[in-house]
Amino acid sequence: MMQRLCTRKYVHGTVSASIDLKPPPYALDALEPHMSKETLEYHWGKHHRGYVNNLNKQIEGTELDGKSLGDIILASYNKGDVLPTFNNAAQVWNHEFFWESMKPGGGGKPSGELLELINRDFGSFESLIKEFTLAATTQFGSGWAWLVYNDRKLEVVKSSNAINPLVLESHHAYYLDFKART
Ligand SMILES: [Fe+2]
Incomplete structure (x- = not known):
């Protein structure tokens, strides 16, 4: 009998494919007073999360499922003739990069x-x-x-x-x- 490995993670009841919502490398209030906790809660917690959730829905069961974020971006950019997954995938990368480009006291x-x-x-x-x-x-x-x-x-x-x-x-x-x- 074959055993199926389950690699899916369940987050808040929704199926998450391979891309995770990466938290900023500091607390959400750590950039105050330059960037408020509310801004981080909204921009990371809702906006960035939305890109991750939508991307995972789009790639589930497709050939992009299980690929790295960078590979998904390159494949869906499709040499400029962009596929629907590109915007979500690239915005996940852009937001991760943005959060990681800042630090408290930076x-x-x-x-x-x-x-x-x-x-x-x-x-x-x-x-x-x-x-x-x-x-x-x-x-x-x-x-x-x-x-x-x-x-x-x-x-x-x-x-x-x-x-x-x-x-x-x-x-x-x-x-x-x-x-x-x-
Ligand atoms: Fe944004």
């Missing part, structure tokens, strides 16, 4: 090699902040601003909706943490 000017690269590629930390802020505030509609290390050079790029550097042409999987100021 922000400010970096040091060491990162600062050297910033000075080399942007002229100064202040210029980077200017360029990053401009990218974030001039993105039409919803989207993201990113600091990427591409072809041995730091660059600021912006993307619309769920698009992220994993699928931006010629961008490699090297990212640097950056605390967005709001």
Whole structure:
């Protein structure tokens, strides 16, 4: 008799496939007063959770079920002809990255090699902040601003909706943490 391994997890009565809702690496009130507990409860607890739940519903029983988040993003980006799972998958990744890019008492000017690269590629930390802020505030509609290390050079790029550097042409999987100021 064959025994079936059950790998499904049951969260609040709904079936969860392979992608988990990753909690921020700090308490939900740890970013106060810059970001309130209510914001984290809503943005992580409802918004980010919604992307995870919807993605799991979409991939259940399909060939994407059981694949890593990165693989799901690349497969569903489908070279720009995006499949319905792409938005949820990429937004899960983007939000995880966003939470992990912040920490209590974080922000400010970096040091060491990162600062050297910033000075080399942007002229100064202040210029980077200017360029990053401009990218974030001039993105039409919803989207993201990113600091990427591409072809041995730091660059600021912006993307619309769920698009992220994993699928931006010629961008490699090297990212640097950056605390967005709001
Ligand atoms: Fe969001």
